[in-house]
Each structure stands twice: as C-alpha cells, then as structure tokens.
Amino acid sequence: MKRTGEVVLGVIGIILNALLSLIGGFFAWAATSDTTTEQMANDPTFSANPDDADAILGLMSTFGWAVVAAAILGFIFGIIAVVNISKNKSPKLAGWMFIVGAVLTGVVSVGFGFLPALLYLIAGIMSFVRKEPAEASF
Template identity: 55%
Template sequence: MKRTGEITLGVIGVVLSAFTSLIGMFFLFMGSDAVKNEVANDPTLANDPALSMEEMDSFLSIFSGFGWAIIIATIIGLILGIIAIVNVVGNKNPKVGGWMNIIGAVLMGIISVGIAFLPALLLLIAGIMCFVRKAPPEEPIQSQTL
C-alpha cells in the first residue's frame, strides 16, 4: 500500500518546522546584548520616564527565552518527523511512524506556545492518517476447476 499522503505531509511538516526555527532565531536575536545596547542608547527611550532600563532589559530577556523554546520545539519536531518518515516509507512500520508524528506534533505545539502551529498540525494529520488507513484486504486466490 502506498502511503504518499503521509509521506508528503510529513516532509512538508519537517520543512516548515525547519523554517519555524528561523523565527526562534529571530527571537534570540531580539534578546541579544547588541539589541539591548541599541535600546539603551536610544535617546527617545532614555528620556521616557515610564520606562526604566531594568524593565526594558527584562522584557528583552523574555524574547531570548522564548526563542530557545521555539528552537527546542522545532528540533524535537524535526527529529521525530524524520524518524516517522523513515518508518512510513516503504510501509515498514506505519504505526511507529504515526506515534512519532503525533508525539512530535503535540510537543511542538505545546513547547512553542502555538508558534509552530502549522507544522504541528501537518504532523498530527500525517500521524492520524498512519493509523486510519488500512491495507486493502487481500482476496483469497480461488482455484479454478476445469
């Protein structure tokens, strides 16, 4: 039985997971020391009495932690998605591939707080398809009597 749909959704989910890690890298950059120094040297923010540098520093540090969470989530989804694709190709072990897709999707969705929603959804659909699609029943060979 061909499992083209599961493989296609898995590959697209893995590729989108890799692209989502770029968003995590952007958040890491927003929490870097270079951005903090740039914000500290900005004259409009320095003169604002409502903002203190400690508050701005802690706000930008949140970006760094959030970036790491996104990167870790997408790496988990990437690894489990690749393992699932390897198990589904050739109909080797689609049940294991389905579990890997579902576990990767749930972890990616929870850890990234919804940023990796689309790749997680694709992996979830591929995982469900691995369980739902069954091989067509083989018809017994009937001997023909002459």
C-alpha cells in the same frame, strides 16, 4: 500500500520545523544583540524603565530558545516518522512519532509551531486510520 500523503505531510512539516528553528534563533540572537538594546534605549515611544527593557529582552531570548528546542524536537521526530512510514515499514511507529512530534512542537513552542504540529497530527492520524485493502476471495 502507498503512503504518499503521510510522507508529503511529514516532509512539509520537517521543512516548516527547520524554518521555525531559524526564526527562533533569530529571536534569541535579536534579544542579545547590542543593536536591539540601543534601539530600545533610544526609542522615544518606549517609555518603560531599563529594568522592564531587560525583562522584555530576557523573555524574548527565552521564547526564542524554546522555539528552537521545539523545532529541533519536531524535526527529529518528523525524520524518524518519515523514515518509518516510507514503503509502509512501520506505520504504527510512524503514527506515534508524528503525534509525539506534533504535541511537542505545538506545546513547547507555545503555539508558535502550530502549522507543523497540525501537519504532523494529520499525518499521524492518517498513519493509524489507513489500512491495507482486504483482498477479495472468491
């Protein structure tokens, strides 16, 4: 049985997780950048005190690293699932890997990784639902 749908959804989810890790890395880098701190200090529309600015940058850094961690976990679970689903090796294991990757990507990234998590969830459900066609016996 061909598992093209699951493989395609898994590969797209893997690519989106790689892009998500880059975005999370950018958030973490921007939070620690001197340029960001200077721009916040010199912005006349930013009326918060310096302690609030440090709290915002700390939160942004934490969020960035959480997104990176979620994307890496989703990437690893996606690779394992695609390897197991290709050529119909172990669809049950691949389904569990897709679903665990979906939950971890969606929850750890605080919803920022919604799209790869949704693709993994669909691929995981497809892995469980699709069965080999029964052979007709005459």
